Amino acid sequence: MKNKIFKHLTKGDHGSSTFVVFDYAIMVLITLNVIAITLETIPSIYQSHKTILQNFEIISIMIFTIEYLLRLYISDLSHPSKSKFKSALKFIFSFYGIIDLLAILPFYIPFAIVIDLRFLRLLRLMRFMRILKMNRYNNSLSLIWSVVKDKRRELIMTGFITLMIILISSFLMFYIEGPVQPNKFPNVFAAFWWAIATLTTVGYGDIYPITAVGKFVSGIIAILGIGVVALPTGIISAGFMEKLKEKKTTVKCPHCKNSFEISSESDLQ
Numbered sequence: 001m002k003n004k005i006f007k008h009l010t011k012g013d014h015g016s017s018t019f020v021v022f023d024y025a026i027m028v029l030i031t032l033n034v035i036a037i038t039l040e041t042i043p044s045i046y047q048s049h050k051t052i053l054q055n056f057e058i059i060s061i062m063i064f065t066i067e068y069l070l071r072l073y074i075s076d077l078s079h080p081s082k083s084k085f086k087s088a089l090k091f092i093f094s095f096y097g098i099i100d101l102l103a104i105l106p107f108y109i110p111f112a113i114v115i116d117l118r119f120l121r122l123l124r125l126m127r128f129m130r131i132l133k134m135n136r137y138n139n140s141l142s143l144i145w146s147v148v149k150d151k152r153r154e155l156i157m158t159g160f161i162t163l164m165i166i167l168i169s170s171f172l173m174f175y176i177e178g179p180v181q182p183n184k185f186p187n188v189f190a191a192f193w194w195a196i197a198t199l200t201t202v203g204y205g206d207i208y209p210i211t212a213v214g215k216f217v218s219g220i221i222a223i224l225g226i227g228v229v230a231l232p233t234g235i236i237s238a239g240f241m242e243k244l245k246e247k248k249t250t251v252k253c254p255h256c257k258n259s260f261e262i263s264s265e266s267d268l269q
Contacts, residue, residue, distance in 0.1 A: 006074045009067070026067070033060050061107045068100045147239035154235045162199070162228050169195040169221045176214045184208075199225040 008022060036053055040046045046053065075091035076084045091097045148155065170191040178185040184207045185191050194207040198221050209218050 002074055002077065005070055006077045009071055009074065010078060026063075029060060029063060032056070036060075057107070061104055064100070064104050068104060071097070071100065143240070143243055147236055147243055150242075151235050151239045155232055158228075158232050158235065161231075165221070165224060165228065166192065166195045166199055169199065169217070172217055173209065173214060176211060176217060177209050180211055181209075195221065198222055199228055 076087040079087045079090035081087040170188050174188045174191040
């Protein structure tokens, strides 16, 4: 029985298509839950369909809870360890185990604490990656992670430089615009928000300088923002090019003397 449940719940990991309906049913249920949570934010819809939405939530939580308990039951197979207790702990504190728990906890927590945490169910959307088994994207995701990992020092330095520019800009604008716009720049934290919006070239327009010096400084910061935004993009792009060059393989044609460069294993198939 346990082996059957294990194969039932871990289709994506073992390639079995017998219980594919279960995976897609869970996927549809997750999507419907997100839609229901979204509709609940509209007062008119929620008031007119309150009973339906509440009943749907209860049914969904029952299904998610049963699924979680079943995964806990087969944890010694999905997360093998020296004892069943350790296997259960490995599942509970695993990435998807935490997501599964967060998906049902928001329903049960309000019984003890008055708080609305239903939005945490959105985290179950991350299960789409496992349900759909996006094999065609796995190499791309690994490539992105390896690039970020290899370029982490450069990215950290870029982040540090960006933070320094934002801090300097915040203090400058506070001392320049604060005296003439105490309601807009009452403290450095307010100026910090303005610096972020300006440096990222968003410019919401809710806070802006009115003095000549402030406008001059604002212009410089806006120009610097173009470079600050482009810098990490350039670093990551360079990292991608390096990785792609590393992955390229030269293959000679068996029927001629020509050579071909193949950039991925899939091209060999």
